[in-house]
Amino acid sequence: MGLDILSNVRADGTSLLGHSMKSLSHFPVRCSLAVALCALLLAGCERAVFNPAGDIARQQRDLIVISTGLMLLIIVPVMVLIVVFAWRYRKGKGGTYDPNFDHSTTLELAIWSAPLLIIIALGALTWSSTHLLDPFRPLDRKATALEGKAQNSQALRVQVVSLDWKWLFIYPDLGIATVNDLVLPIDREVRFDITSSNMMNTFYAPTMAGMIYAMPGMQSTLHAALDRPVDSFGLSGNYSGAGFSGMRFRIRGVTDQQFAGWVNGARASGRSLDTATYLRLVKPSERVPSMLFSVGDKDLFRRIVERCVEPGKPCMGDVMAKDMGHGGGHGTMPPGRGSAPPHGDKPEGAIFKSPEEKGTGANVTKPTDPRKAPGVTKPGDDANRNMT
Incomplete structure (x- = not known):
């Protein structure tokens, strides 16, 4: 009878059993295509964060890996135990039901001690890395690949300006500048001074260091270095408008000889970065x-x-200096709360002034003649008790 059911013929004359077997025969092919598609999509992903070319980026990568591993110590056992408990205590099978169970010291210790230890470990890791990876802190040569290099070599200064929607890099000690092209010598510390023209952005060089905010009217600092030749990319990590997706720049780590040749080429480019050129660049x-x-x-x-x-x-x-020096009276800004008085002497508070000095106004009571005030010469007069 079962074979009769499986071999029932549909209206179009095909067997249900045959149709099912035909569908199953295509299942491995479909799975293979799905796996190939996923592999193709993953192949297009950038792995710059996990392929560092500098000690700062390497420490940040290790921090991500260690933190993820510590959190998986809780996540993986919980996911496994969900399946184990569901199977062990399924209906009609598994352990013994105890309606009077309300507490287990062993179970409580297991539930709370492991997360507590992981939180302590993550807290210690966060505290130490916050200080060691402080972007304002110069690099420790003994703890980086720079150990053994020329101890008197100064850090290369690069001034970074976030524009709409591009990056301007100024090398003040070398007298050159670039747009969307960051070239650095390997095994040399670099100090980035970072700001923005008019919109908040994030300077992100994943193979070299982490993300640092670029803010208008403010200057951030980042110390980093490349320890091997690299041709990578950097980008903005903060949405800033229509051109945000294309706000990328090239990062190249080169030898000292290659860097010197590149600097000479920039000086001989025939273009000069002055005020007029910058005002053209700053346009979106x-x-x-x-x-x-x-x-x-x-x-x-x-x-x-x-x-x-x-x-x-x-x-x-200049505006703030003028405001502090003149109390805002001769500057372009109004005097601040803590500004010095314009005439140099600290004004006397109203509580120390006589009624005549206070004068009159919409919110000042007109002073009265003390000789005409009722009750002043009669201590027992009711007017002395009038608090209105």
């Missing part, structure tokens, strides 16, 4: 190709930070 543009400049204005970065690149616009430092 997308997917800008790399450009090389010689630097004609060595004070440009400071004026970008203080937001006074445009001719005639006062710098924030």
Whole structure:
């Protein structure tokens, strides 16, 4: 009878059993295609975070791996025990049901001690890495690949400016600048001074170091180094508008000889980065190709930070200094809460002034003549008790 059911013929004359077997025959093929598609998609993923070219990026990668491993110590056993408990205590099978069970010291210790130990380990790891990976902290040569290099070599300074939607890199000590092209010598410490033209962004060089915010009117700092030749990429990690997706730059780690040749090529590029050129660059543009400049204005970065690149616009430092020196009376800003009085002497509080000195106004009671005030010469007069 079972064979009769399985061999029932459909209206179109095909067997149900045959149709099912035919579908199953295609299952391995479909699985293989799905696996191949997933592998193809994963092949396009960038693995820059797990392929570091510098000691800072390497420590950050290890931090991610260790933290993930510590958290999996809880996640994996919980997922396994869910399946074990569901199978062991399934209906009609498994362990003994005890309706009076309400507490187990062993079970409580197992449930709470493991997460507590992991939280303590993560807390210690976070505290130590926060100090060791402080971006403002210069690199420790003994703890990095820079040990044994020239101890008197100064860090290479690179000034980073986030524009819409491109990156400007200024090498102030070398007199050159680039757009969307960051070239660095390997085995040399680099100090990045980071700011933004008008919108908050994130400077992210995954093969070299972590993400550092670039904010208008402020300057951030990052110390890092490359310890091997690399040709990678950097990007903005903070959404900043229409051109955000194309806001990427090239990172190249080269030898000292190659770096010197590249610097000479930038100086001979025929283009100079001055105020007029910067004001053209600051205009929004997308997917800008790399450009090389010689630097004609060595004070440009400071004026970008203080937001006074445009001719005639006062710098924030000058405005604040004038405000502090003159109490805001002769500056462009109103006096602050803690500003000095304009005439140099601290004004006397109203509580110490006589009624005549206070004067009158909408919120000041008109002073009265003490000789005409009722009750002042009669201590027992009811007017002395009038609190209204």
